[in-house]
Amino acid sequence: MSPDLDPVPGLDPVSRLVLDEAGVGPDGPPGDVLVVDDVGGALCRGVLVAGGRPLAWVDDLREARAAAAAGADLVGRPAPAALVLGRLPAALSALDDLAEQVAAVAPPGVRLVLGGRVKHMTRSQNEVLARHFAEVSASLGRQKSRVLHASGPLRTATPHWPRERVLDHPALGAPLTVRSHGRVFAEGRLDAGTRLLLAAMDRADLPPGDALDWGSGAGVVAAWLARRGRTTRAVDVSAAAVASTAATAAANGLTVEVTQAVGLEPVPERSLDLLVSNPPFHVGPAKDSTPTLDLIDTAASRLRPGGELWLVWNAHLPYLPRLRHAVGPTEVVSRDRSYLVTRSRLR
Known part of the structure; x- marks a missing residue:
């Protein structure tokens, strides 16, 4: 040096x-x-x-x-x-x-x-x-x-990014065209956590109204929500994820308002009926649950009375006590060997 x-x-x-x-x-x-x-x-x-x-x-x-x-x-x-x-x-x-x-x-x-x-x-x-x-x-x-x-x-004649792939899985309800950049989590595939989350939500009686996909990545969850007629917003801290979510929505003829932001900064208080996330537990290569814990702590202020927070997360993480304290009554609605899906209702 x-x-x-x-x-x-x-x-x-x-x-x-x-x-x-x-x-x-x-x-x-x-x-x-x-x-x-x-x-x-x-x-x-x-x-x-x-x-x-x-x-x-x-x-x-x-x-x-x-x-x-x-x-x-x-x-x-x-x-x-x-x-x-x-x-x-x-x-x-x-x-x-x-x-x-x-x-x-x-x-x-x-x-x-x-x-x-x-x-x-x-x-x-x-x-x-x-x-x-x-x-x-x-x-x-x-x-x-x-x-x-x-x-x-070495310049390529045709750029490889963003990539377009069609995902077809029962959890999606119908094939979904996904356009994603390389920096996005689970680029070009439907990861196991999201599959479990969508399958659980599909079986549930969800509150009607406005929905937000937090940490939207390639926009799979946001597209799932918008397909069901909800006014849907999406937030991610990553510029590549924001571009991917917007591109996925456009590829499927869906309307999703997408914003790059830290946490829930741009989301007004008492503006959501449903907040959904497959949140990260890494920042770069390092494990870091701080963004998810911040989401849990601020979610209650963004939910309307009767609103719900749905999360899927790695089963070893200690989120349940925090969810019950910060949001309200929380139940585990689905689980497998790796993940839990929780449903928290605003108290």
């Missing part, structure tokens, strides 16, 4: 290695630097200290806000910068989508430098990058972190 970057706050081992491997220091980088999926604004601060201009392309709204607070300019799509820095996404589909979009606009001499923790890295990541860049190599490890370098962008 260059001594000039030592004072930069929030430089975890991955960020330090990315900046070092990219040669970010007193003599560079010049001009604009595209920063992808920064964490806590660390890479953006490093670029600023070195005299560059960080352009932050960040999927998670929480991290986008952190990048903006660090002084970065936010961009909604990759900018054609000669240097691209970032964190390796957890999913190979997310890496493929990211690399394809960067390669499509990058100048011929672009350098892509992506870092991660060694325990989360695989040889398959190199292979994914090689679909979109002519040269791919790995750095030496340092502090249990490593960097992948890519250069020589």
Whole structure:
């Protein structure tokens, strides 16, 4: 690490290695630097200290806000910068989508430098990058972190993302066309938790009225709700998920109001009759139930009298006491070896 970057706050081992491997220091980088999926604004601060201009392309709204607070300019799509820095996404589909979009606009001499923790890295990541860049190599490890370098962008005639697939399962009621980006959970498939949730809801007498799909992902649950004639909204912290949910609704001729937001920020109090979620318990590769616990704690203020919160979650998570305390009477309406579906009624 260059001594000039030592004072930069929030430089975890991955960020330090990315900046070092990219040669970010007193003599560079010049001009604009595209920063992808920064964490806590660390890479953006490093670029600023070195005299560059960080352009932050960040999927998670929480991290986008952190990048903006660090002084970065936010961009909604990759900018054609000669240097691209970032964190390796957890999913190979997310890496493929990211690399394809960067390669499509990058100048011929672009350098892509992506870092991660060694325990989360695989040889398959190199292979994914090689679909979109002519040269791919790995750095030496340092502090249990490593960097992948890519250069020589290969542009595809037809973009692969977003992908369109038709899902056909009894839980859906009818075939559903799903359009999803690579950064979306369960990209292109109906995951087991959502199947269990929809099957349980299909058997239930649900309250009529306005519904919200929180953490909407590819928009499967939102589409299920809208197909049943409900006024349906969807919220997700991910820009890719918001785009995917909107695309899935459009592909099926459905109307869903979709918003990128943290938690239930844009949802007015006492505006919902039904709140449904297959919530995350990871933020990136790390396990983190905080967003779901925040949802449980704020759900009651958004539900109308008689409103219900339906969740599907991993059976080992300790949500039941929190649901009963924060929302009201809660029953387990379905379960299998991995998941529980709960129905909470506003007290």
